Amino acid sequence: MARLISIIVGLGFVVVLLYTFAVGAYTAATEKAEVTAEHEFHLTPRDAHLQSAGWTGTFDYQQVQRGYQVYKEVCSACHSLRHVAIRNLGELGYSEAEVKAEASSWMVPGIDPNTGESTLIEGSPTDYFPSPYPNAVAAAAANNNAVPPDLSLITKARHDGGNYVYSLLTGYADPETYTHDGKSLKEEFPDFTTPTGLNFNPYFPNLNLAMAAPLSDGQVTYADGTEASLDQMAKDVAAFLVWTAEPTLQKRHATGFPVVLFLIFASVLAFLAYRNVWRNVKH
């Protein structure tokens, strides 16, 4: 009896699924799936060869410092960095005095000590990096209705984040002349357009984004004398954003190696103990 009920119920599921499958298969066969420009021309990120990549990854603090300079001088005009405190710069090798000086170069929201009104005051190391806009509405209004996302976690919030930021910043192109793998965007998709206010970039999922190319050759003058090419700045700011997303990355790797090696060693010992205990018992 139980088996009979079971078989009937089982047949029920199979019949419904067969029916759904048949309808789905019919639709799939009769309606040709539309091939979109996003599907054909969206690119996976190029490798920025960051030192933080891979299992032995560490931070190149010199590079991260340069990336900070790019963030401060360019990106911070539109993007906040709300999970990072100014004091965290100490981890990049800045001295305490340098961190203090750096802090006082940022204006953060505060209260006027005389009137009690909200105003901007000089930052201190314990402050977090300020947002360039008072709220999301103001941010959207200033940027063609797109809110520039907070950058603190951006490299973890995108697949292959470090390489993605690097590729995005260096990937801007002209959609009229853009070709990839010998295929021309305009020839394959004559209807494809980049609306005014948006910018074509094959690394962005839908190929058009609201951020105009923020970097161009020589935009910053590096304190350490490195030549500020577009490629260099993009790599540096990507390295910086990998650090902001996960300042503990280097410590994590450094802790992981002894832990895993110890556990391998302990497993070998445990295996030998196991063999020893069982030596007289066939199993």
Next chain:
Amino acid sequence: MSFPWAKQYEPKLPLMKFLDEKLPLPRFVYNAVGAGYPVPRNLNYFWNFGVLAGFCLVIQIVTGVILAMHYAPNALVAFDSTEHIMRDVNWGWMLRYGHANGASFFFVVVYVHIFRGLFFSSYKAPREMIWLLGVVIFLLMMATAFMGYVLPWGQMSFWGAKVITGLFGAIPLVGEPLQIWLLGGYAPDNAALNRFFSLHFLLPFVILGVVILHIWALHIPGSSNPTGVEVKSESDTVPFHPYYTAKDGFGLGVFLVIYTLFVFFMPNSLGHPDNYIPANPLSTPAHIVPEWYFWPFYAILRAFTQDFLFIPAKLMGVIAMFASILVWFFLPWLDRSPVRSGLYRPVFRKFFYALLVAMAVLFWCGGAPAEEPYVMLSQIAAMYYFAHFLIILPLVSSFETPKPLPGSITEAVLGDKTGGHDAVPLATTNDAPASA
């Protein structure tokens, strides 16, 4: 219970004698996981996974309790408090990655444990209760994991919660009020986050309780074994300690190596990047996917794309998704073969491998976008899944000739083929020596 030849606990130290009189906890441990518990000598490495699951539960409780000391269950600050743990709490990153990957590894281990049970038919008499409690544990684990994933209040937390609680909305008549009641509102918000946190803290301890029952139930018939032939004499068993403590110790070592490789070197590889974006009710992610361990069931849910007669597609999907786990409750009564182990069931074994393939397909499709060919593939795989449990399993035994079973575990181990005999009904094979 135990077999008559089980070693007896004999306290030697005065303290132990005192304890044994007042509160015989050492005796309990000795009989449960010590030398007083005889276990079949031929268990293979698949029998390590129960202990591993127990260890995972401990990892989750320990890391979870400490995380809860720093986490703030409020929709305004939940995301930030998670980042605070990652950045400012000493070793907070290790706790959080340990907990998140711990959940994934818990499921890996439990899936192996369950499929071990399916292959060796561990659910059959006299172990039905162990299996039933196991399924209860699995359901509780799913609920716990689902609510835990909501806590960081990222985009996938929010939208996952919305989609999954939305499933209750598919239930006719009571669906919508039920959904609002569960969430404490029309969409996930502070009320939902708070209750999910409360339950997420509570449920692991409920799981712990059911695990204790699970192991209690296990100790009545004792473990089964790869031959499926019950223990008959002392030479079939070895004391749990030191034999299986040693073997479990080695298994645990290997497990921890793989687990720590994930925690320290690829802690985000099993997660979704979108969960590092704060929850935003106004912006729907391109693909809403649950955590990987829910993918097979998510694929079954989404396989139902057409209304059927008077049943809406969504309701059908919800029913099928729940049914796909609930069928496990009935296995002890659906599989009628007198032989337990898949090693001696040539026809069943082929179907079992097909089930593994179907599961793999469902895993793959559940994580993929709801497009062709994934939907069609999951429909085929789901068809097999239900057919396997509800149609094939009840019927196989009627046309399958099992291979001859060894006369005893000892015989199987020592390769002594002389006493081999044909499969006999469970009533006889179960004939364990009278329990003491």
